[in-house]
Amino acid sequence: MNEYENNRILVIDDNVDIHSDFRKILTRPGTSATSLDALEAQMLGETTAVASEQTFELAHAHQGEEGFMMLKKAKERKEPFFAAFVDMRMPPGWDGLKTIQEIRKVDVDATIVICTAFSDHSWEHIAEQVKALDKLLILKKPFDPVEVQSMARSLRERWALLKQAQLRTDELEKLVTVRTSELEIERAKDKLRMDELEVVVAERTGELRKLAMCDKLTGLPNRVQFYDRLLAAISKQQKEPSHQYAVMFIDFDRFKVINDSLGHECGDQLLRSISERLTLALSPSDVVARGTSPLALAARLGGDEFCILMEGFNDEAAVLATADRVLHILARPYDLAGRVVNSTSSIGITFSRFGYRNAEDVLRDADTAMYSAKANGRGRAVVFDHTMHERAMRRLVLENDLRHAIDRGELAAWYQPIVSLDTRQPIGAEALLRWQHQQHGMIAPVDFIPLAEETGLIVPIGIWIFEQAARQLKAFPQLQYLSVNVSRRQLAEKEFIKPLEEIIARVGVDPKRLVCEITETALTTDPEIARRAIGEIRQLGMRVFLDDFGTGLSSLGSLRRFELDGIKLDRSFLDEHTFSRRTAAVVHSAITLAGDLEMTLVAEGVESLEQVALLQSLACKTAQGYLFSRPIPASDFDVAVIAETPIRRAA
Ligand code: C2E
Ligand code: CA
Ligand code: CA
Numbered sequence: 001m002n003e004y005e006n007n008r009i010l011v012i013d014d015n016v017d018i019h020s021d022f023r024k025i026l027t028r029p030g031t032s033a034t035s036l037d038a039l040e041a042q043m044l045g046e047t048t049a050v051a052s053e054q055t056f057e058l059a060h061a062h063q064g065e066e067g068f069m070m071l072k073k074a075k076e077r078k079e080p081f082f083a084a085f086v087d088m089r090m091p092p093g094w095d096g097l098k099t100i101q102e103i104r105k106v107d108v109d110a111t112i113v114i115c116t117a118f119s120d121h122s123w124e125h126i127a128e129q130v131k132a133l134d135k136l137l138i139l140k141k142p143f144d145p146v147e148v149q150s151m152a153r154s155l156r157e158r159w160a161l162l163k164q165a166q167l168r169t170d171e172l173e174k175l176v177t178v179r180t181s182e183l184e185i186e187r188a189k190d191k192l193r194m195d196e197l198e199v200v201v202a203e204r205t206g207e208l209r210k211l212a213m214c215d216k217l218t219g220l221p222n223r224v225q226f227y228d229r230l231l232a233a234i235s236k237q238q239k240e241p242s243h244q245y246a247v248m249f250i251d252f253d254r255f256k257v258i259n260d261s262l263g264h265e266c267g268d269q270l271l272r273s274i275s276e277r278l279t280l281a282l283s284p285s286d287v288v289a290r291g292t293s294p295l296a297l298a299a300r301l302g303g304d305e306f307c308i309l310m311e312g313f314n315d316e317a318a319v320l321a322t323a324d325r326v327l328h329i330l331a332r333p334y335d336l337a338g339r340v341v342n343s344t345s346s347i348g349i350t351f352s353r354f355g356y357r358n359a360e361d362v363l364r365d366a367d368t369a370m371y372s373a374k375a376n377g378r379g380r381a382v383v384f385d386h387t388m389h390e391r392a393m394r395r396l397v398l399e400n401d402l403r404h405a406i407d408r409g410e411l412a413a414w415y416q417p418i419v420s421l422d423t424r425q426p427i428g429a430e431a432l433l434r435w436q437h438q439q440h441g442m443i444a445p446v447d448f449i450p451l452a453e454e455t456g457l458i459v460p461i462g463i464w465i466f467e468q469a470a471r472q473l474k475a476f477p478q479l480q481y482l483s484v485n486v487s488r489r490q491l492a493e494k495e496f497i498k499p500l501e502e503i504i505a506r507v508g509v510d511p512k513r514l515v516c517e518i519t520e521t522a523l524t525t526d527p528e529i530a531r532r533a534i535g536e537i538r539q540l541g542m543r544v545f546l547d548d549f550g551t552g553l554s555s556l557g558s559l560r561r562f563e564l565d566g567i568k569l570d571r572s573f574l575d576e577h578t579f580s581r582r583t584a585a586v587v588h589s590a591i592t593l594a595g596d597l598e599m600t601l602v603a604e605g606v607e608s609l610e611q612v613a614l615l616q617s618l619a620c621k622t623a624q625g626y627l628f629s630r631p632i633p634a635s636d637f638d639v640a641v642i643a644e645t646p647i648r649r650a651a
Contacts, residue, residue, distance in 0.1 A: 004163030006082040008057045008074070009152060012067030012099060013087035013115065019060050022085065025145040026056040026152055056152055064094030068102045071110070081110050082159035083152065085139065088116040097129060104131045109162070111155045117141040215300040217268055218275035226299035226307055230359045233311050237352045245352045246319040248308040249366035250278070250326065253378045254343035255304040257551075258336070260525040266336040271304065273334050278306060281322070281329045296322065307366070316351060316383075323347050323381035331379065344379030346370055354384070368392045395451070401437065402448055402457055406464055410436050413468040416631040418483070418602055418624045421616055429476070430483040430517070430624065431469040432631045433461070449487075458487045463499045470507040470514065472634050483515040483545060488522035492529055497536040504540065511541035515566070519547045523562060534563055545602070549590065556593055567594050571605020571625070574614075588618050595619070 011022045059074075059081065061067030067084065074080050084103065088096035100112050112135060114126070127133055139151070213225040221229070233245040252274060259267030278298040297309045308326070310319050330345040348370025356362045369384035372391070376382060405411050412434045417426035435443040452458040462485075469482045476482070490496055504511050516537050523530045523546065534544050543565035550570040559567065573579075573587050587603075594601040603615050606625030615623060 003167065004160040006080065006156065006159050006163070007055075008059065008079065008081045010059045010061065010067060010071055010074075010081040010084040010110075012061045012064060012084060012090070014062050014090040015087065016062075018087065018115070019062075021143065021145075022148070023058055025143070025148045026058060056156070062090075064090050064096070064099030064102075066093075068094075068099055068106075071103055072106045075107050080107065083111045083113060083155045085113045085115050088114060097126065100126075100130050100136075108135070109159070111135040111137060111158065113137045113139045113151065113155075115139045115141060115143075215275075218272050218300050220275045220278070220306075221297060221299040223299070223301045226297070226301060226309065227359050229297055229309055230362060233309060233352070234356055234359065234362070236311075238357075243311070243352075244313055244316075245309065245311045246313070246316070247350055247362050247366045248310070248319075248323055248326070248381070249348040249363065249370040250306040250308065250330075251346045251348075251370050251374065252304050252306075252330065252343055253345055253374070254341070257521060258341050258343070259304075260521050262336060262339065262341070266339070269336050270334060270341070271300070274304075274306065274330060275300060277329045277332075278308070278326065281326045282308065301363075307363070319349060319351070320381065320383075323349060327379065327381060346373035346378050347381035348373055348384060349381055350384040365389065398448070399451055399455055399457075402435075402452060402455070405435055405437075406460065408438070410438065411461065411464065412436060412633065413465050413472070414631040414633055415472070415482070415637050416624060417629050417637075418622060419628045421612065421621055421623055426479065426628070427622065428479050428481040428483060428515070429637070430631075431465055431472070431485070433465055433485075434631075453487055453489050456489060458489050459493060462487055462490045463503070466500055467503045467507065470503050470509045473509050473513050474507075475634065476637070479513075481513045481515050481543070483517050485547065486516045486518055486522075488519065488525060491518065491522055491533040492526070496533060497540065500537075500542075501540055512543070514542045515545050516542055517545045517547040517568065520549055520551060520558075523558065527561075531562060538563060538565075545600070548604075550586070556589060559593060559597065559599075564597075564599055566600035566602060568602045568604050568624075569620075571603075574603065574605055574607075574611045576608075576610075584614075584618070587615075587620075591618050591620050 009022075009026065011019055013019060059070055061070050064086075067086065071081060071084060086096050086099055086103075090096065090099070094102070096114060096116070100114070103110070103112065108131065112130075114136065116138065117140070126136070130136060137151070137155075139148070213221060213228075215222040230245075230247065233243075237243045237245060252270075255267070255270065258270060275298070282296040282298055295310060295312050299307050299309070301307055308322070310322065313319060327345055327347060331343070333340045333342050348366045348368065350362060350365040350369060354365065356365075365384040365388075368388045368391070369382045372384075372388050373380050373382035413431045414434050415429040415431055418428040418430060419425065420427045433445050433449070435445075435448055437443050449458065452461055466484050466486075469484045473479070473482050504514070518530065518534070537544050544563070545566035545568055546559070546562070546564050547568050548570045549567045550573055567590065569587065569590060573583055591601055600622060601620060603611075603620050603623040604625065606612060606615070606623040606627045608627060611625075612623065612627070
């Protein structure tokens with residue numbers, strides 16, 4: 001039973017008849033109306049509930065004190081009465097008022113109904129003496145049974161409602177207490193969170209500070225930090241001339257090729273490997289802490305530019321030894337997503353003895369020395385000297401000269417025949433740039449094409465040689481085609497095809513007789529640009545040959561991915577020093593694949609009859625090389641002579 005379901009009534013009266021009247025009224029079955037309810041409830045199986053509706057549990061006391069004791073005990077048993085009917089006059093013991101006052105000391109929940117025949121106590125008088133007035137009622141004797149019954153029922157209901165309300169309040173209170181303690185816990189947690197947050201913020205700030213000084217990809221100090229440290233070294237050296245420092249500029253020789261052909265993810269991985277190895281090369285012998293500051297600091301300045309700052313050495317030989325160790329460690333093979341790549345590095349070094357005042361000059365000279373290391377065959381370290389600076393200046397001048405080379409008529413297109421190994425006749429020729437410099441004489445493409453590409457001058461120069469070749473075709477009616485090299489920089493031009501289209505129209509040449517040679521690296525650097533450009537070239541009716549095949553790390557499979565008309569097998573394949581059965585196998589599969597895809601295959605760099613024999617045994621039909629002819633000016637290009645001389649020798 002719920003706490004709010006209370007059916008108990010206490011009757012306190014000295015008159016026994018009153019007791020039996022109450023019993024009759026409050027414990028007999030109800031009226032006809034409620035009988036119907038009872039019937040309905042019975043059908044629904046709720047008999048007991050309705051029965052108790054009419055029936056109350058009565059307890060009887062005949063004296064005030066007795067009644068009080070019963071009520072007190074019931075309360076203690078947790079079986080309280082919801083109402084007490086109290087007679088006003090009960091001699092010889094307590095009268096009604098005294099009884100009520102005592103009861104109220106132990107129970108304020110029960111409603112007390114004062115039963116009286118006389119107005120011997122005024123309501124005001126009772127009200128003054130008794131607490132819990134809201135639970136005090138007066139019932140006039142003689143009773144009306146219906147009134148008593150309905151009073152009892154409504155008091156029972158009131159009890160239930162009050163108890164429910166009280167319970168709810170209790171629950172609410174409990175809830176509030178729980179919630180409060182929860183809140184307290186939360187608040188404590190919040191405090192904790194604040195503390196945590198502070199730590200996190202502090203850490204994060206430190207991290208951010210570190211990040212601002214570090215290269216994201218490799219974790220090495222970045223340009224900012226490197227400059228900081230270098231400036232500190234410079235100013236220290238100015239104060240203490242005996243304090244020496246050195247800066248190494250490191251360039252990974254094949255980074256560009258690897259990055260372009262294997263993709264940026266592999267490029268990133270390579271950069272990380274390089275960083276790890278640099279760190280390794282500088283530890284432990286070089287990064288012997290003197291106090292806390294290390295003597296060597298490796299940094300990534302950006303792209304594939306790495307630098308090392310060394311300080312506090314007595315002998316420059318220590319720096320050179322470190323450079324050697326770096327070269328050595330960087331030259332070990334790299335495993336990039338399952339592909340093993342190899343490359344040397346070039347290092348340029350400069351020392352504080354050159355009396356630098358700012359960081360830019362130090363880096364510029366280290367960079368110049370690095371270029372010199374590259375020019376001297378790569379894979380080495382070179383120390384800066386002032387003649388290098390002059391050379392660097394000369395390069396600047398050269399760049400300026402190249403800008404005017406076309407206007408000054410210093411550029412020329414030379415041609416190298418492409419020969420059919422079957423008919424032994426030249427079937428085509430490749431146009432190759434030559435620069436006849438006013439002062440320096442003939443400059444080879446390797447010495448100015450990279451410069452032209454870096455500066456973008458290759459774009460107008462490329463258009464220029466394309467026009468030369470288009471015009472020249474008319475003078476070579478016996479040749480099927482002329483090949484022109486198209487640089488990656490040209491392909492990336494937005495309207496790359498437009499000037500070529502104009503030239504074809506203006507010169508009036510059959511575009512089928514023009515071939516564009518595109519390097520493998522150009523294809524892999526930006527496949528989308530390459531694909532689009534190839535489409536445009538072929539749409540004009542020209543053909544596309546893949547140049548330098550085998551140098552760009554791309555697989556044979558990439559041949560299928562582009563619409564190509566021919567492949568030029570790089571001359572490194574025919575190098576007798578490195579020629580092996582494996583090379584033969586690659587050459588053979590390239591030739592077979594070209595055949596399957598109906599592509600022309602041209603072997604480049606043929607210098608000997610042995611190579612011709614080998615190519616023929618591998619079913620290669622076309623070749624180009626010094627054996628047949630070096631590149632020559634158009635005026636010297638006598639097809640008959642070329643066709644006769646070397647082939648006859650070869651036969
Ligand atoms: P490439 O396109 O691979 O041209 C073939 C190069 O190999 C030419 O060098 C040629 O003289 C050389 N060669 C031909 N046969 C032999 C041989 O039997 N043995 C040896 N050792 N070499 C041989 P060149 O003329 O010095 O050109 C070098 C590179 O410069 C070309 O390589 C090409 O990449 C670039 N180049 C030349 N002219 C142009 C041009 O007009 N535009 C562009 N974008 N690049 C050009
Ligand atoms: Ca070429
Ligand atoms: Ca080539």
